[in-house]
Amino acid sequence: MATRPLDAARIERANLWWRIGSLAPAIIILAALSIxxxxxLAYLSLADVDWVSGAAVVNFVGLQNFQxxxxxxxxxxxxxxxxxxxxxxxxxxxxIFGFTMALAxxxxxxxxxxLLTAIFLLPIVIPPIVIGAMWRLLLGxxxxxxxxxFSLVGLPQVDWLGDPRFALMSVIIVDVWHxxxxxxxLTLAGLESLDQEVFDAAxxxxxxxxxxxxxxxxxxxxxxILITLAFRMILSFKVFDEIYLLTGGGPGTATEVINFSxxxxxxxxxxxxxxxxxxxxxxxxxxxxxxxxxxxxxxxRKLRAEA
Amino acid sequence: xxxxxxxxxxxxxLLAWGYALIILGPMVWxxxxxxxxxxxxxxxxxxxxxxxxxxxxIINSRQSHFLWNLWNSAIxxxxxxxxxxxxxxxxxxxxxxxxxPRWVSFILLGWALVFHMLPTLTFVGSWxxxxxxxxxxxxxxxxxxxxVVQGLPMALFLMIGFVMNxxxxxxxxxxxxxxxxxxxxxxxxxxxxLGGMAAAGALTFISAWSDFAVALNLSNKDTMTxxxxxxxxxxxHQILYGQMAAASMLSMLPALAFIMxxxxxxxxxxxxxxxx
Numbered sequence: 001m002a003t004r005p006l007d008a009a010r011i012e013r014a015n016l017w018w019r020i021g022s023l024a025p026a027i028i029i030l031a032a033l034s035i036x037x038x039x040x041l042a043y044l045s046l047a048d049v050d051w052v053s054g055a056a057v058v059n060f061v062g063l064q065n066f067q068x069x070x071x072x073x074x075x076x077x078x079x080x081x082x083x084x085x086x087x088x089x090x091x092x093x094x095x096i097f098g099f100t101m102a103l104a105x106x107x108x109x110x111x112x113x114x115l116l117t118a119i120f121l122l123p124i125v126i127p128p129i130v131i132g133a134m135w136r137l138l139l140g141x142x143x144x145x146x147x148x149x150f151s152l153v154g155l156p157q158v159d160w161l162g163d164p165r166f167a168l169m170s171v172i173i174v175d176v177w178h179x180x181x182x183x184x185x186l187t188l189a190g191l192e193s194l195d196q197e198v199f200d201a202a203x204x205x206x207x208x209x210x211x212x213x214x215x216x217x218x219x220x221x222x223x224x225i226l227i228t229l230a231f232r233m234i235l236s237f238k239v240f241d242e243i244y245l246l247t248g249g250g251p252g253t254a255t256e257v258i259n260f261s262x263x264x265x266x267x268x269x270x271x272x273x274x275x276x277x278x279x280x281x282x283x284x285x286x287x288x289x290x291x292x293x294x295x296x297x298x299x300x301r302k303l304r305a306e307a
Numbered sequence: 308x309x310x311x312x313x314x315x316x317x318x319x320x321l322l323a324w325g326y327a328l329i330i331l332g333p334m335v336w337x338x339x340x341x342x343x344x345x346x347x348x349x350x351x352x353x354x355x356x357x358x359x360x361x362x363x364x365i366i367n368s369r370q371s372h373f374l375w376n377l378w379n380s381a382i383x384x385x386x387x388x389x390x391x392x393x394x395x396x397x398x399x400x401x402x403x404x405x406x407x408p409r410w411v412s413f414i415l416l417g418w419a420l421v422f423h424m425l426p427t428l429t430f431v432g433s434w435x436x437x438x439x440x441x442x443x444x445x446x447x448x449x450x451x452x453x454x455v456v457q458g459l460p461m462a463l464f465l466m467i468g469f470v471m472n473x474x475x476x477x478x479x480x481x482x483x484x485x486x487x488x489x490x491x492x493x494x495x496x497x498x499x500x501l502g503g504m505a506a507a508g509a510l511t512f513i514s515a516w517s518d519f520a521v522a523l524n525l526s527n528k529d530t531m532t533x534x535x536x537x538x539x540x541x542x543x544h545q546i547l548y549g550q551m552a553a554a555s556m557l558s559m560l561p562a563l564a565f566i567m568x569x570x571x572x573x574x575x576x577x578x579x580x581x582x583x
Contacts, residue, residue, distance in 0.1 A: 007485065010487075011485065011487050014488065014489055015488045017489075018401070018405075018487070018489050018492070019401060019405060019407065019488070022397040022398055022400065022488075022492075023398050023401055023402070023407065023411065023415070025393075025394045025397075025398070026394050026395070026398040026415065026459060026463065029394065029455060029456050029459060030415070030418065030419065030422070030456065030459065030460075033430075033434070033452060033453070033456035034418070034422045034430065034456055035418065036437075037430050037433035037434065037437070038433075040433045040436065040437065041429075041432070041433050044433070044436065049436075056436060056439070056440060097326075100322075101319075101322055101323055101326060103319075104319030104322045105319045105320065105322070106319070107319065108317065108319040108320040109320065111320075116323055116324070116327060117570065117574065118566050118567075118570055119327040119330055119331060120326075120327065120330065121566050121570065121574070121577075122330055122331075122334065122562070123330055124577065125513050125562040125565060125573065126517075127516065127517035127519070127533075127534050127537075127558055127559070127562070128517060128519065129517070129519045129534040129537050129538060129555075130534075130537065130555040130558060130559055133337070133537055133541065133551050133552070133554075133555045134333050134334070134336075134337045134552075135333065136541065137336070137340055137348075137548060137551075137552065138333055142349075143348060143349055143350065145333075148353075177329065177330070177333075180326070181326075182577070184323075184326075185574070185577065185578070186577075186578065189578050234424045235424060237426055238424075238426045240426075240427070240428060240519070241517075241520065244519070244538060245537075245541055258426065259426055259427075259520070262426075262429060262432065263431075263520075263523075263524070266431070266432040266524075267432075267435070267524055272432065272436065275432045276432060276433070279428075279429040279430070279432055279433070280429075282426060283425055283429050286425050286426065287421055287425065290420070290421050290424050
């Protein structure tokens, strides 16, 4: 259909407006509430902030907050250590359990698969704070279900959340319970999307299921595995809600995680400058991990494309 | 299928259903606790008289306004989900099909990805300072804005994926017919991406409903959301286990509704979102 010149100009104008107007809200929201805060944090991290009747009074102290953070804030660094241990242990276990289950279920009958998916979705969609509340009841020392079950089979009673030797482990177990279903659903979807013909063609070459797994399934699944791993690992640095209810970071600093330090310094201790410095250092660290993971995935893809 | 494979298949199912029981066990346990008296919970009585006192207390007592907390959660999550969906869908059409300048999409999407993965709490402090300075601390507006910026990246990636699935040729044909971009969006993209919007909306709602880190620090007594209220049950002088369990059950209801009535949208959103 031919358009008259006048119409063409009108269309051009409408199109230009659309191009600008459709992206503007997203850009404004992200700029105002995610990019600006980074600059704001940088500014506040150089200062000592007092609150005088709801307004912030900012006194500049230079790099003092950073100096203090790197020399005099052992709690934050305990948090960094715990968060790293937490992320590595929890995610490794989730990957192993989730992928193994997906492998086992792949060839099983699909009877009841809908119900199974529904159950596996439960921990993913209910609020994490509820999971914290739930496991706090289960892991209680004197009346928790877990210790009750232990007593039935004659195992010793354990103070899961109150004993510094077990607290971090308990938190990791809860996280594994929480996120294994996610890895399962993801890797199962990945497995089911693999081309069945490859397996049929390889039937003559592989001697057993183990060889099939080692030389066909895992290499084909590698992209999914790597992305899930990186994704879960980085996201587990977000952990806060469950631990807030389970242990509150204690006993001592046994389950202190980075987010706890930031929350405490910012809001309980009202040390805005130090909180900002901690936030900035954390943002830099996690952003570094994201860029690193991204580069690795890209390089693999490029190598694959060249091969 | 050989007998051996069948056996293997059964073992696989057994494993998965076993794990399903491990998931359900704690849920059933907390459900049963919500109907127990505090004393029965503390004594570890498995079979105890059923009582509705916990529900009664969190809803009707003078110290707790849990229905109000649920209402706050509902307002914040519904409004922020709607906003996120609108903003993300119009932006997704432009980003996926209208070739904006490379650097615009590169910076926008790159930062959205990084921001999505950064710990929320690294931003809450700054939001707190910003919102307090403009007098928005403790308001719905502050909570909703924080949820919108948190939900936007995921919704953006999901919607771009879904819009990409709409054949390019359809858009081109509509353009040749003299449609403007807004018209293409309204008559073509919008109707065809409703399914995707349902998936993105489900995920956005779930994460907004679950949010604790933001609401803990940005809400006040009047705008306190359900997760923050649950946490306060644990911080009373004596932990109110029964009420904590009852409140947990109530705040799980939307998630259960999503699983029952919108499972395929949730699954679709989760899978698409994670692979991106």
